[in-house]
Amino acid sequence: MGITHLADVLRSETPGAIQTRPPDHYRGKILAVDASVFIWQFQSAIPTLNNRTGEDISVLQGLFNRTIYMLEKGMKPVYVFDGVPPERKRAKVSQDGSCQVRRPFRAVESPGPERQGDLKKLLRLMGVPVVQAPSEAEATCAALVKSDKAWGAVTEDMDALPFGCTRLIRNLKADKKKEIEEYNLPEILSTLKMSREQFVDLCILLGCDYTSKIKGLGEKKALKMIQKYGTIENILQTIRSEDRIPSDFCYKEARRLFLEPEVADVTALDLEWKKVEEGQVLQFLSGEKFMNKERVQQALQKLHPVKTSRKRKAKSGASGSSAENQKKINDFFTVKKSATQSKTSMGSTPTSSR
Template structure:
C-alpha cells in the first residue's frame, strides 16, 4: 500500500517537488530497487509466466541505458507489518512465506539470476524500502526506484516511479528536499504526516483526509499535539495506537555496513543453462535478447567514442507535467551532479 494518497497530496500541494523525465535521463546513475515490488509487478501482469523472465528482461534494459541497478531484498519484516503483508498476499492469491526473513526458493532464483547478469544485490536486515532509502542517504546510490511512496518518509532524497523500461512511459521523479521546503515541515514532521495519512505499520485516525492531516501537522507539528487538538467524536483515535513504533521504523537507519557495489558483464552461457535448462524458458528468447543487448551496447559505445550525445528534442526544453502546465525546476533532481563514493 505504501502511504495512502501521498502522491495525490504532493501533486496538489507540492507539485514543484515532481519532475517528469525519460529513462535515458538516468544514464550513469546508480539506482536501488526493492526487488519484491519488481517481482510482484510481473506476477500481477503475467501470472502464467515466471517473474524471473521479467526480471531478466528489465535488468538488461536498465543496463542498455547505462543505468547501474542495485536490487535490494527484504529481510525479516517488522512485526508491525506482518499482518499487512499476509493480507496483501491473500488478496492477490499468493502465499506469504517471509515471516522469518529466510530466503524463499523464488528469492534464491532471483539472486542466482542477478549473479549471472553481473548485477549487485543487497540483503536488507528488515524492510527493503528502508534499506533503499538509507543507500541514498549514505551516498551509495543516486535514487530509489519504487512504486511505493514509503521511500520518502524513510528519507530517500530522490524517489523514481514508473521506471518500467517502456519507451512511451513518463518517469516521475520526486524530490524530498523540495517537498519538505514546499510544505514547510521537517522530515520528522513529514513522517508524522505519513502516519496520519495511513502506512503499513499502524492504524490511522479515522475520517482524517490528506488535506486535513497536512493542516494539522503544519499547525501542531507532532502526532502527540494533533491528538490533543482533534475532535475525537468525528475522528476517533485508535486504541493502543502504535504510532510511536511506526515513527521509529521510519526514522531509524538500518544497522548494516556500507556495501561495495561491483557490476560485471552478463554470463550468457550460464544464463542459458540456468533459465533454459533449469527454469525452462525458451532458449530462443534468451539468446535473441542477449543479442539485442550486445548490439545496443556496441552502438552506444560507438556513439560515445565518436563524441555523440543524445539529440535534444524541442519538448525536452519544455518538460511539462502530463495534463498539467506546472513548471519543473532542475535543482535537487538527478540532473545535478552530486558526489558519491566511487563504485566499481
Template sequence: MGIARLADLLRDETPEAIQSPPPEHYRGKILAVDASIFICQFQSAMPAISNRHGDKISVLQGLFNRTIYMLEKGMKPVYVFDGIPPECKRAKVSKDGSGHARRGLRAVQGPGPERHGDLKKLLSLLGVPVIQAPSEAEATCAALVEKGRAWGAVTEDMDALPFGCTRLIRNLKADKKKDIEEYYLPDILKKLQMTQKEFIDLCILMGCDYTSKIKGLGKKKAFKMMQKYRTIEGILPNINPEDRIPPDFQFHYQEARKLFLEPDVVEVTSLTLEWKKVDEDKVLQFLSGEKHLNREKVRRALQKLHPPETSRKRKAKSKASASAEKQKKITNFFPARKSAVHEKPSTGSSPTSSR
C-alpha cells in the same frame, strides 16, 4: 503498502519537486531497486506462466526482462531484497510474516526465501549486485541513496520518503502508458515547510504500514492539521468528535515514528558494489536449460545489450569474411605461366672476341 494518498498530496502541493525524465536520464547512474516491488508487479500484472514441469516462472521471466531493460539503458541497478518485517507490520499483514503485494496491486502471496534463490542467481549471472536487507528493503534503499552509494531508489512504495530517501523513482518501465515520476525530498520538505520529523508524522497520520489510521482524517485534513500543530501529539487533543482514533494508535504511532527515524538497515558505507560482465552463456543455460524459458526469446533479449554500432560492425565483418571465403582469385581459374623469352636475331656485327 506505502503511505496512503501521499503521491496525490505531493502532486497537488509540490508539483515542482516531481520530475518526469526519460529513461535515458538514468544512464550511468546507480539505482537501488526494491526487489519486492518488482516481484509483486510481475505476479499481479503478468499472466501466470509455467514451464513444462509446472514450475511458475512469471517472476523469473519478468525480472530478467526488466533487468535487461535497465542494463540496455545504461543504468547500474543494485537489487535489495526484503528481510524480516517489523513486528507491528507482520501483525497487520499476516500471522506468519510472509509478504503480500503492496498497495494498489492485486493481493497475491509473494515468493518465499526459497524462491528468491533463483532470482538472486539470475541477477548474479547478469552481473548485478544483490543486497539482502535485514528488514524493509525500501529502508535499505533509502539508506543507500542518503549515504551517496546510489543516485536514486526505484520503488513504488512512497514510504521510502519518510525513511529519508533523497530521490524516489516510480514507474520505471512499470506501465508504458505512465510517465516516470521522480520525487526529490529536499524540495518536497522545502515546499511543505516541514522538517523530516514533521513529514514523518504527516505520513503516519495519512496511513502507513505500521499503525492503524484515524478514521475521517484524509490527506488534506491531515496536512492542514500538521501545518497548524506540527506534531501528532499536538493534533490528537484537537481531533473532532466525528473522527475516531483506534485504541492502539496511541502506542503504535510512536513505534512507527521510531521505525522511520531509526530503521534496521544494512551498513551501506562498508558495502562493495561491483557490476560485472553479463555471462550470456550461463544465463542462457540457466533460463533455457534449467528453467525452460523460450531459448530464442532469451537470446533476443541478451542481444539488446550489444550496442547497435558494435552489432553493425560485427555483421559487416562477418559478411566481409564470408564474401572473402566465397570469392576465388582469378588465378584459381587461369593459372599463371612463365612466358618463354625469345631473343631477337642480332642485326649488327658479331661481338668482338677477347684477345
C-alpha cells in the same frame, strides 16, 4: 506497503519537486531497486508462466527482462531484497502508545527461499550486485541513497520518502505510455516547510501499514493540521471525540520505525558490476528453467547495440541496398548523343581564355 494518497498530496502541493524523466537521464547512475516491488508486479500483472516441469517462472522471466532493459539503457541497478518485516505491522496499540504483536500483513506472498535463490543467482550471473535487507527493502534502499552509495531508489512504494530517501523513482519500466517520475525529498520538505519528523507524522496521519489512522481525517485536513500544530501529539489534544482515535493508533511506534528503521550496513558494502555471463545465463534460463532459448538470446543481444548495427550494415552492403553500391541506369545502357546534340556540339566554337 505504501502511504495512502501521499502521491496525490505531493502532486497537488509540491509539483516542482516531481520531475518526469526519460530513461536516458539515468544512464551511468547507480539505482537501488526494491526487488519486492518488481516481484509483486510480475506476480500480479503477468499471466502465470509455467515451464515444461510445471514450475512457475513468471517472476524469473519478468526480472530477467526488466534487468536487461535497465542494463540496455546504461543504468547500474543494485537489487535489494526484503528481509523479515517488522513485527509491529498492523499492531494493536495500548493507551500508553506501546504495541502488541500481531501477524504481519502481506498482500502478495513473497517467493520462498528457493525461488529467491533463483532470482539472486540470475542477477549475479548478469553481473548485478544483490543486497539482502534485514527488514524492509525500501528502508535499505533509502539508506543506500542517503549514504551516496546509490543515486536514487527505484520503487513504487511511497514510504521510501518517510524512510528518508532523497530521490524516489517510480514507473521505471519498459512502458512508453507511462512517464518515469522522480520525487525530490529535500524540495518536498522545503516547499511544505516541514522537517523530516513532521513529514513522517503527516505520512502516519495519511495512513501506513504500521498502524491504523484517525477516522475522518482526509489528506488535505491532515496536511493543514501538521502545518498548524507540528506534531501528532498536539493534534490529538484538539480532537475531543474518542471514537475518532482507534485503539490501535500506534503512531509512536510507527514514527520510530520510519525514523530508525532496521537496515543493512551500507557503509560496509562494496558494490561491483561485472560482465554479463551470457553463456551461463542462457544455460540457467534455457537449460535449467526451460525458457524459450531464442527469446533469451534475443534479449541478451540488446546488450550489444554496436554489434547489431554492424551486422545490419554488413547485411545491407551484401544485398547491394546501400546508396554507394547502387548502379545508375547509365551503367547498364550505352547513352548515345542525339542528332541535335551532335550538331550543336559540332557547330559550337570553343571559347579561348585570355
